Amino acid sequence: MDEEGEEYEYETPTIPARTAFRRFWPLARGLRKWLLIVWVCTILTALAETEAILLFGELTDNALRQGSLAAFWAPAAKWLGVAAAGAVVAYAGNSLAAWATERFVMRLREHVFDHVQQLPPHFFQRHRQGDLLSRLTSDVEAIETMVVSGLVGAASAAFSALFYAAAAFWLRWDLAVATFVLAPLFWLAARRFSGSIKDVSRAGRVADGAITSVVEESLGNIVLTQAYDRRDAERRRLGEEAQAWFRASVRSTRLNEAYEQLVQVIETVCVLAVIGIGAWEISTGRMTLGQLLAFAAFLGYLYPPVRGLAQLGLTITAATAGAERLIEILDVRPSVSDPRRPVETGRPDGAVELRDVSFSYPGADRTALEGLTFAAHPGELVIVTGPSGAGKSTVSKLLLRFYDPDAGEVLLDGTPVRDLPLARLREYVTLLPQETLVLHDTVRANIACGRPGASEHAVEEAARAADAHEFVMGLPDGYDTRIDPGSARLSGGQLQRLAIARALLRDAPVLVLDEPTTGLDAMAARRVVKPLRRLMAGRTTIMITHDLNLAPDADRILVVDGGRIVETGRHEDLLARGGAYARLHRSQNSAVTDTGELRMPLFVEQPVPAAVAYDYPYDHGTYDHGQPAAHWPQPVYAPYDPYAAPAPIPTVLPDGRPLFRDEEYWTPGI
Numbered sequence: 001m002d003e004e005g006e007e008y009e010y011e012t013p014t015i016p017a018r019t020a021f022r023r024f025w026p027l028a029r030g031l032r033k034w035l036l037i038v039w040v041c042t043i044l045t046a047l048a049e050t051e052a053i054l055l056f057g058e059l060t061d062n063a064l065r066q067g068s069l070a071a072f073w074a075p076a077a078k079w080l081g082v083a084a085a086g087a088v089v090a091y092a093g094n095s096l097a098a099w100a101t102e103r104f105v106m107r108l109r110e111h112v113f114d115h116v117q118q119l120p121p122h123f124f125q126r127h128r129q130g131d132l133l134s135r136l137t138s139d140v141e142a143i144e145t146m147v148v149s150g151l152v153g154a155a156s157a158a159f160s161a162l163f164y165a166a167a168a169f170w171l172r173w174d175l176a177v178a179t180f181v182l183a184p185l186f187w188l189a190a191r192r193f194s195g196s197i198k199d200v201s202r203a204g205r206v207a208d209g210a211i212t213s214v215v216e217e218s219l220g221n222i223v224l225t226q227a228y229d230r231r232d233a234e235r236r237r238l239g240e241e242a243q244a245w246f247r248a249s250v251r252s253t254r255l256n257e258a259y260e261q262l263v264q265v266i267e268t269v270c271v272l273a274v275i276g277i278g279a280w281e282i283s284t285g286r287m288t289l290g291q292l293l294a295f296a297a298f299l300g301y302l303y304p305p306v307r308g309l310a311q312l313g314l315t316i317t318a319a320t321a322g323a324e325r326l327i328e329i330l331d332v333r334p335s336v337s338d339p340r341r342p343v344e345t346g347r348p349d350g351a352v353e354l355r356d357v358s359f360s361y362p363g364a365d366r367t368a369l370e371g372l373t374f375a376a377h378p379g380e381l382v383i384v385t386g387p388s389g390a391g392k393s394t395v396s397k398l399l400l401r402f403y404d405p406d407a408g409e410v411l412l413d414g415t416p417v418r419d420l421p422l423a424r425l426r427e428y429v430t431l432l433p434q435e436t437l438v439l440h441d442t443v444r445a446n447i448a449c450g451r452p453g454a455s456e457h458a459v460e461e462a463a464r465a466a467d468a469h470e471f472v473m474g475l476p477d478g479y480d481t482r483i484d485p486g487s488a489r490l491s492g493g494q495l496q497r498l499a500i501a502r503a504l505l506r507d508a509p510v511l512v513l514d515e516p517t518t519g520l521d522a523m524a525a526r527r528v529v530k531p532l533r534r535l536m537a538g539r540t541t542i543m544i545t546h547d548l549n550l551a552p553d554a555d556r557i558l559v560v561d562g563g564r565i566v567e568t569g570r571h572e573d574l575l576a577r578g579g580a581y582a583r584l585h586r587s588q589n590s591a592v593t594d595t596g597e598l599r600m601p602l603f604v605e606q607p608v609p610a611a612v613a614y615d616y617p618y619d620h621g622t623y624d625h626g627q628p629a630a631h632w633p634q635p636v637y638a639p640y641d642p643y644a645a646p647a648p649i650p651t652v653l654p655d656g657r658p659l660f661r662d663e664e665y666w667t668p669g670i
C-alpha cells in the first residue's frame with residue numbers, strides 16, 4: 001500500500017477560464033455549425049421580441065390612449081404572428097442547444113474515460129476511485145457549462161443586450177445614456193463575487209469526490225465494516241467529508257444569493273432613474289406615455305441578458321474548478337503508448353527475453369528491478385520466485401508492457417516489445433493476474449472475453465479443458481448465469497478455473513501467471529493444477545509464485561531478491577546447492593511442520609480421577625434425583641486471587657522451540 005497522502009501526489013492546477021476553454025473547445029468539433037444555428041435562433045428570437053415591444057408601444061399610443069378599436073387589429077395580428085414565429089424559432093433553438101450540449105458531454109466523458117483507461121497501474125493506486133468517479137460525472141458536466149452553454153449563452157446574451165440597447169437608443173437616446181451610465185455596476189458586482197465563488201466551488205467539488213470515495217470504499221469493505229463493527233468510524237469518516245461539502249454548498253448559495261440581491265437593487269436604481277427622467281420628459285411634452293412604456297419594456301428585456309452575462313461569468317468561473325480537476329487527470333500521461341512505427345511480426349513462437357532490465361516505479365525512491373536478464377524458450381516453464389517485495393510482479397508488468405524499463409530491453413521472439421502494437425502484444429501475452437478478474441456479465445461472456453466472437457462450442461470446450469464445465473452446468477442458468485465481481489456464487493477456485501478457460505480461449509503463445517494458486521486452499525489449489533497444466537502445454541509460461549509445488553516441472557527457476565536474480569537453475573540443482581532457493585523451499589515446507597504451534601494446548605488438562613464408578617440409577621430400577629453428580633469428575637478451578645503473581649505464560653513449545661518462530665521470547669507485563 002502506498003503511504004497515506006500519496007494519493008494527493010497530483011496537485012490540482014489552478015488555471016484561468018480562458019485556458020480551460022481553449023483546452024476543451026477542440027472537442028466541440030463537428031458541433032460548431034449546430035451551435036451557430038442555435039445562436040442564429042437566439043438572434044431571431046430577440047428580433048421577434050423587439051418587434052413585439054415596438055408593437056406594444058404602437059398599441060399603447062394608437063389604440064389604448066385614443067380608445068380606438070380600429071387601431072387595435074392590425075398591430076395585434078402582427079404581434080400574434082411575430083410571437084408565434086418567435087416561439088417556433090425559440091423551441092427549435094433550445095432543442096438543438098440541448099442536443100449539442102449532451103453530445104458534447106458524451107464526447108468529453110468518452111475522451112476522459114478513454115484516457116483514464118490507458119493510465120498505468122500506479123495511478124489507480126494513488127487516486128481514490130470515488131474521486132475519479134466524481135470527476136467523470138459531475139466535473140464533466142461542469143465543462144459543458146463552460147464550453148457549450150457558456151459560449152452559446154454568452155454570445156446570445158451579448159447579442160440580445162446589444163440589440164435591446166440599440167433599440168433603446170433608437171427610441172430615446174438621452175434616456176438610454178442615462179440608464180447605461182449605471183450598467184458598469186453589474187459588472188463591478190460580478191467581479192466582486194467571482195473569486196469567492198470559484199474558491200467555494202472548488203471546495204465543493206473536492207468534497208463531492210471525497211464523499212463518493214468514502215461511500216465507495218466503505219461499501220467495498222462492507223465485510224470489514226461489519227465484522228469489526230466499524231459502522232461508527234465509517235459514519236464519522238463520511239460525516240467529516242459531508243461537513244466540508246455542507247459548508248461549501250451553504251457558502252455557495254449564500255454568495256449567489258447575495259449577488260442576486262445586489263443586482264436587484266442595482267436594477268431598481270436603473271428603473272427609478274428611467275421613471276424619473278421619463279416623468280420629466282413627459283411633463284415637458286418631449287415624450288409620449290407609449291414611448292416611455294416601450295422604453296421601460298426594452299429595459300426589462302435588456303437587464304436579463306446584461307445580468308445573465310455577469311451571472312454567466314460567475315458560472316463559468318465555478319465551472320473552471322471542475323475543468324481544473326479534469327485537466328489534472330488529462331495531464332497524466334500513459335506510461336506507454338503505441339510505437340510510432342510498429343513492427344508487425346505475425347504470431348510469435350513465444351521466445352521471451354529480458355536483457356539487463358532495470359526499472360523503478362514513477363516517484364519511487366528505490367529500484368524495483370536491477371540488471372535483470374533471463375530468457376524463456378518457446379514452450380518452456382520459467383518460475384520466478386523470491387520473498388515478498390522482491391520484484392516478481394514487476395516482471396509481469398514489464399512483460400505486458402504496463403511500463404517500459406528504464407534501461408535494458410524486453411523482447412518477444414527477438415523483437416523489442418516496445419516496437420509491437422500494444423493490442424498485438426497483449427494478444428500474444430496473456431496475463432492471469434493474482435486477483436481473479438470478473439466482468440459484470442454471464443459466465444459465457446466472462447469466458448468469451450478471452451476471444452471476442454468465439455463460438456458457443458469453443459467457449460464450452462475451453463470450460464471443459466479448465467474443469468469448469470461441470471460446476472457451470474450446476475449453476476441456475478448454466479452458462480447464462482450472471483456473475484459479478486463481488487459475487488459469492490462462485491468459490492475462489494471456481495473463479496480461477498473460469499479465468500483459465502478464458503486464457504485457454506485466448507490461446508496466446510506466452511502466458512504470465514501471477515500467483516495462480518495463492519489465496520486458494522490446498523484442495524482448491526490442487527483442482528486448479530490440472531487445468532493449469534493443460535493451459536501451459538505448448539506455451540511459454542512465466543509463473544510468478546511463492547508456491548513451489550510446480551517447481552520440479554520448471555525448465556528454469558529464477559530466485560529474485562531485492563530486484564536482482566540471486567539464483568537460477570533447475571529445482572534439483574538449486575536444492576542441492578543449498579542456497580536461497582533451498583531456504584525458500586525449506587521455509588515453505590517447514591511451514592507445515594511448524595503448525596505444531598497451533599496444536600499446542602491452550603490449558604493444561606487436569607488428570608481424570610482414576611476408576612470412577614458411574615452408578616446409573618436405571619440399573620437399580622430407581623431414579624435418584626440430583627444425586628449422582630457428587631462423584632462425577634469435576635473440573636478443578638484455582639480460587640481467584642487478584643493479588644497473586646500472574647501465572648507464567650508459555651513462550652516455548654513442549655519441544656523447547658520458541659512459540660512464535662520469528663519472535664523474541666516474550667515477557668508478559670505490558
Ligand SMILES: Nc1ncnc2c1ncn2[C@@H]1O[C@H](COP(=O)(O)OP(=O)(O)OP(=O)(O)O)[C@@H](O)[C@H]1O
Nearest residue numbers: 122125361364368387388389390391392393394395
Ligand atoms: N506502484 C508502485 N509504486 C512504487 N513502488 C512500487 C509499486 N508497486 C510495487 N512497488 C515496489 O516495487 C517493489 C517490487 O514490487 P513487486 O510487486 O514486484 O514485488 P513482489 O515480489 O511481486 O511482491 P509480492 O510477492 O508481495 O507480490 C516493492 O518494493 C514494492 O514496494
